[in-house]
Amino acid sequence: MISGYLTKKWRSVILLAICQVMALSLWFSATAVIPALKAEFGLSGLQASFFSSAVAIGFVVGTLISAIFSLADRIPPKLFFATATLIAALANALITLLDPTSFSVIFMRFITGVCMAGIYPLGMKMVSTWAIRDTGLLVGLLVGALTIGSAFPHILNLLDTSGIDWKLTLIASSLLAIGACGLIPLVSLGSDMPKAPPFDPSLAFYAWQNKSLRLANFGYFGHMWELYAMWAWIGLFLFESFRINELENGQFYASLGTFATIAVGGVGSLIAGIAADRVGRTTITILAMAVSGTCAVTVGFMFGGSPLLLIIICLIWGISIVADSAQFSTCVIELSPRNMIGTMLTIQTSIGFLISLATIHLVPLFVETVSWRYAFAALAIGPLLGVIAMIKLRALPESASLANGRR
Numbered sequence: 487m488i489s490g491y492l493t494k495k496w497r498s499v500i501l502l503a504i505c506q507v508m509a510l511s512l513w514f515s516a517t518a519v520i521p522a523l524k525a526e527f528g529l530s531g532l533q534a535s536f537f538s539s540a541v542a543i544g545f546v547v548g549t550l551i552s553a554i555f556s557l558a559d560r561i562p563p564k565l566f567f568a569t570a571t572l573i574a575a576l577a578n579a580l581i582t583l584l585d586p587t588s589f590s591v592i593f594m595r596f597i598t599g600v601c602m603a604g605i606y607p608l609g610m611k612m613v614s615t616w617a618i619r620d621t622g623l624l625v626g627l628l629v630g631a632l633t634i635g636s637a638f639p640h641i642l643n644l645l646d647t648s649g650i651d652w653k654l655t656l657i658a659s660s661l662l663a664i665g666a667c668g669l670i671p672l673v674s675l676g677s678d679m680p681k682a683p684p685f686d687p688s689l690a691f692y693a694w695q696n697k698s699l700r701l702a703n704f705g706y707f708g709h710m711w712e713l714y715a716m717w718a719w720i721g722l723f724l725f726e727s728f729r730i731n732e733l734e735n736g737q738f739y740a741s742l743g744t745f746a747t748i749a750v751g752g753v754g755s756l757i758a759g760i761a762a763d764r765v766g767r768t769t770i771t772i773l774a775m776a777v778s779g780t781c782a783v784t785v786g787f788m789f790g791g792s793p794l795l796l797i798i799i800c801l802i803w804g805i806s807i808v809a810d811s812a813q814f815s816t817c818v819i820e821l822s823p824r825n826m827i828g829t830m831l832t833i834q835t836s837i838g839f840l841i842s843l844a845t846i847h848l849v850p851l852f853v854e855t856v857s858w859r860y861a862f863a864a865l866a867i868g869p870l871l872g873v874i875a876m877i878k879l880r881a882l883p884e885s886a887s888l889a890n891g892r893r
Contacts, residue, residue, distance in 0.1 A: 495616050498674040499624060503631040503633075505673065506609045507723045508666035509571045510635030512598055514539055515659035516591075517654035517718055517766055518639035518744075521725050523586050532850075533587065538718040539846045540592045542839045544599020545606075549836030552603045558828030563608045563675075564663035568667045570604025573597070575663035582653040606632060607835055611828045614819050616676030622767065622816045626759020629812035637748035693833045698821050698884035701875045703834050705771055706814035708872025710838035712782060712865040713807055717846035720800065723789070723858055730790040739793070747800040751808030756827060758809035759816075767813045767888045768880040772873050774810035778803060779869030786859040810872075819880075820887050 518536045523529050529537075552558050557566065577597040584590045609631075613624045639655050693699045721744035728736035754774075762770040781803035788796040815831060822830040845865060852861035879885055 494570050494674060495676060498676070499627060501669060502609060502612055502628055502673045503627050503827055505567070506605070506628055506631035507635040507669050508662040508669075509567075509574070509605050510602075510632050511639055511659040511662045512574050513602065513635065514538075514543075514637075514748075515578055515639040515656050516581060516595055518721065518741075519655050519720065520834045522652040527586050529587065534722075535718075535847050535850055536592050537595060538714070539843050540595035541602065542714065542846065543601035544596040545602045545700045546599075546836050546840045546843070547596075548600035548603030549607065549701055549832045549839070551600075552607070553829050553832045553836060556829050557604075558611060558832050559825065563828075564670050564673060566604045567608045567612075568670050570601040570608075571663050571670070574601035574605070575660040575667070577601070578656055578663070579660040581679065582656050586652075603832065603836075607828065607831045608817055608842055610819070610831055611657060612673065612675060614827060617819070620763055621819055622762040622813060623756070623759040625816045625819065626755045626757075626762075626812040629759075629808065629815070630755040633751040633755060633808050634749050637745045637752075653875060667681040671807075689692070692826065693818075693830050696821070698879060698882050699830065701879035701882070702814055702817035702821060704875035705775075705810075705817075705872045705879065706834055706838050708868040708870070708875065709771075709775065709807075709810055709814060710842045711845055711868025711871075712778060714839070714842035715813065715849050715865055716803065716862065718846050719849045719862075723862075724796070724800070726858060727789045727791075727796060728793060731793060731890060732747070735791055743797050746797070747804035749803045750801050751806050752807035754809040755812050760813050762800050762813045762816070767817055768876045768885065771813050771876050772825045774806050774886065775869035775872045775876075777806035778810075779866040779873075781806065782866040782869070786857075786862050792887040793804055817888060821884060 520529065520534050520537055523537075524534065574597070577594045581591050581594050584594070610625055611626050613623065613628050619623050638657055693703055709826060721740060724743045724747075725737060725740035728740050733739060758770050758774060781799060785796070785799045786804060788799055815834065818830050818834050819827055845868075848864065849861055
C-alpha cells in the first residue's frame with residue numbers, strides 16, 4: 487500500500503516537473519534570441535528590456551487578477567494550468583509572424599506573462615498536495631523545473647548554427663508548452679483541495695497582515711530584486727565579455743554559458759530543498775543569499791577577462807541565486823491556512839515579479855553609467871535585505887512551523 491502510494495506520488499511529481507519545464511520554456515524564449523535580433527533588426531536597449539519585462543508585467547497583472555478573485559483556489563488546478571499554457575504557447579508562436587521591433591510583439595510577450603500566473607503558482611500548489619515532511623524538497627524540485635525551463639531556450643539557440651534564425655527557438659518552445667497541455671491531465675493530486683474561502687478581495691492582504699508571512703515575503707522580494715535581472719542580462723553580459731576577449735565562436739559559448747548558468751540553478755534548488763528540510767529554511771536562505779550577493783558584487787570584475795574564470799563565477803552565482811527561491815515559497819505554504827495557499831503563493835510571486843521589473847530595466851542604465859564591470863553590483867542590495875528579513879523570521883515563535891521545527 488505504502489509502496490503504491492510512493493510510486494504514484496513520485497510519478498505525479500516528476501510528471502508535473504516535466505510539464506513545468508516544458509511550459510516555462512516560454513518565459514525566456516524571446517529573451518534568448520535578443521543577440522540575434524540586435525544583429526538583424528538593431529533592437530535598442532529599451533526594446534530588448536521589454537522583451538523580458540513585458541512578460542513580468544503580464545505575470546504581475548495575471549497574478550493580481552488571480553489573487554483578487556482567488557482563482558488559484560477556485561478553478562481546478564489542472565484545468566487552469568492547461569488553459570493558461572495553451573494560450574501562452576499560441577501568443578509566443580505568433581511572434582514569429584510579427585515585426586520584432588513592433589509593439590505587437592511586446593503585447594504578445596505581455597499575454598504570455600499573464601498566462602504564467604496559471605502555470606508557476608499552480609504547479610507549486612499541486613505539488614504541495616503530496617508534501618509529507620518533504621515540502622522543501624518537492625517545491626525545490628518544482629522551482630528547479632522552472633529554472634531549467636527558463637534556461638531551455640538558450641540551449642535551443644545552440645541548434646541554430648547561423649545565430650540568425652531566431653524563429654526556431656520560439657517555435658520549439660511553443661511546441662514544448664503545447665506538449666505540457668497534453669501531459670498535465672495525467673498528473674494526480676496527493677490530497678483533495680480544501681474548499682476555497684468565500685470571495686473576499688481583502689484576503690489578498692492577509693500576506694501583509696500576518697508578520698511571519700510578511701517577513702517570508704520580504705526575504706523573497708530581496709531574492710527577486712536580484713534573480714530575474716541576472717537571468718535577463720547574463721546572456722548579453724557573457725556575449726559582450728567574450729566579444730571584447732575576441733573569443734572565437736563567442737555567441738555560441740555565450741549561449742552555452744547562459745544555459746549552464748541558469749540551468750545549474752535547478753541543481754541548487756533541489757539540493758537546497760533537501761538541506762532545508764533537514765537543517766532549516768532560514769539557515770539555507772541566509773546562506774544562499776550571502777553567496778549570491780557576493781557573486782553579484784564580484785562577477786563584473788571578471789568582465790573581459792578569462793572566460794573560464796568568468797564562467798566559474800557565473801555557475802556559482804547560478805546555483806546560489808536559485809537555491810533559496812523554493813524555500814521562500816515553502817515558507818508561505820507552511821505558514822498559510824491550507825485553503826489560502828494558492829492565493830498566498832500568487833500574492834508572493836506577484837509582488838516579487840513587480841520588483842524584478844525595476845531591476846530588469848535598471849541594469850541597462852547601470853551599464854551605460856558605470857559599465858558592465860559594476861552594473862550587477864547593485865543587485866546585491868536585494869540579498870542583503872533578504873538576509874535581514876530571514877534573521878527576523880527565525881526569531882519569531884511561528885517559525886517553529888517551518889521544516890517540522892527546523893528553522
